[in-house]
Amino acid sequence: MTITLTITDPESMARLGAAIAAGLTAGDVVLLTGELGAGKTTLTRGLGDALGVRGTVTSPTFVLARTHPRAEGAPLVHVDAYRLSGAEELDDLDLDFEKSIVVVEWGAGLIEHLVDEWLAVTIARPTGATAHAVGEATEPIEPRTVTIEGVGPRWSDLGWLHAAGD
Template sequence: MNDSTVTLRIDDPDAMAALGARIAAEVRAGDVVLLSGELGAGKTTLTRGLGAALGVRGTVTSPTFVLARTHPRTDAPSLVHVDAYRLGGADELDDLDLAFDESIVVIEWGAGLIEHLVDEWLAVTIERPTGAAAHAVASDADLEPIEPRTVTIEGVGARWSDLGWLHAAGD
């Protein structure tokens, strides 16, 4: 199977975290995961699931105010979580001096920037519905509606040319 684009329906935050865990099973040092989507789409939830599955120390939180947060692992590559929203260009991302070859790097808001620094990445685009709140299920925890997301995952470069593992893991 040579499938470099997969679209999934993710019903709730638990399923988004589970998708992060599925991605965690495939990533290794030198891999870059590019996350795109509106505020509140689920980018950090996905990264939290990825981090938990990787066994990072500490809690994965949004790096909005620090730009990049490193989550160490014991005897394994660290997870580096980057929020590129406030960066003005690829040169500013490069100035963060990220250890791409030695880490697993997850970048939120990095479209248009990462292309200048690496040749291969896994692009994850999360779309949340607009105007769907009336049809959403209320969460017991916070009474906010839980709206399904459409997640499109595209592999860029030879490393990610086959995303068959997403189908094999079940949806």
């Protein structure tokens, strides 16, 4: 099953992350794909807020993986696989896929070698923005098209996500 949503602003992207978080448990993997600035970390921040992680979710670009503990429940592990050259290097991070909720940015072509099931979230960002007035200032509108696809039996029904779009 595939769901396609239009996300109009960062707040909506964070709300989508929260909606996804509602369906996650230990052992779940979320694969985020999208160019720089598409909203991958914003979505993960919303997901982390909804899960009640300690601390602020930030991009793990320079540390590769960041574990965000929770008072109760599986920790959130946020991975940036951009600088990894293969699945072996991702495996070398020794992530606890079974006892954590793992979100992997830039992991397409890598995660498939380590797990059998995942929720794939692809964020497409427009190449040009349309300006709109906000008060006296003009800010760009850059809606994102988000495609969510479940891979494996765990994700065969995504009906619980239909209410997440704007």
